[in-house]
Amino acid sequence: MGLLISKLWSMFGNEEHKLVMVGLDNAGKTTILYQFLMNEVVHTSPTIGSNVEEVVWRNIHFLVWDLGGQQSLRAAWSTYYTNTEFIIMVIDSTDRERLAVTREELYRMLQHEDLSKASLLVYANKQDLKGSLSAAEISRQLDLTSIKKHQWHIQACCALTGEGLYQGLEWIYKTKRKKRKTPVFPGICEKYVLCFFIMRRNIHKCLEILQTKKFILYEKQNKLFFFFF
């Protein structure tokens, strides 16, 4: 019974997903966290340890851990990795000198077994500042295309205005939905829509829906069932 309830709960998108936000000190992690939470810029001081907040996006609940990025704190990042589904790496796009350090930290992280299934979102932050590197240039310098075992995406952003931040969350949302094994709520809706069209024998509309969806078709007691993903 408990299992059934938790399955139904997850189908309606109320489960919580763990996300860790890393990056060198001064990259803008805490500023991003509070933009997500309050839609405003807060005054920050360097994070010692971590901040954690629940962020809700499109009815998905994310538990976001913002980890301090100073050199002495980075060794402790791995203690937060268990059950992490998404890594957000924040980069100060003007900090050209330390991009090599970021790169080292990034590949060290990706090798950690607790993150073997995690997807990676890179925020190329501080795009408002003169001389900032573009997301494409950062991607090139970090050699992101060499990452094959993790899904990844890079997003240019500015934590002060919020520009680009939600596009990043949107990528996380879509990636999350693709990873999902249980059918999601819109899939169930589609099933009923489809049954409606079948009943009205609107075969063209039916085919249109089926072409855009992943599904398993099975038969039980002389009835056809569509199981959407």
Ligand SMILES: Nc1nc2c(ncn2[C@@H]2O[C@H](COP(=O)(O)OP(=O)(O)OP(=O)(O)O)[C@@H](O)[C@H]2O)c(=O)[nH]1
């Ligand atoms: N111009 C500009 N400044 C930013 C942006 N994002 C953050 N900052 C500033 O960068 C400074 C550091 O931001 P934080 O969010 O504290 O950085 P952090 O990554 O949390 O740093 P640690 O906690 O030390 O790891 C603050 O003064 C922010 O106001 C941005 O997009 N543009």
Ligand SMILES: [Mg+2]
């Ligand atoms: Mg911070």
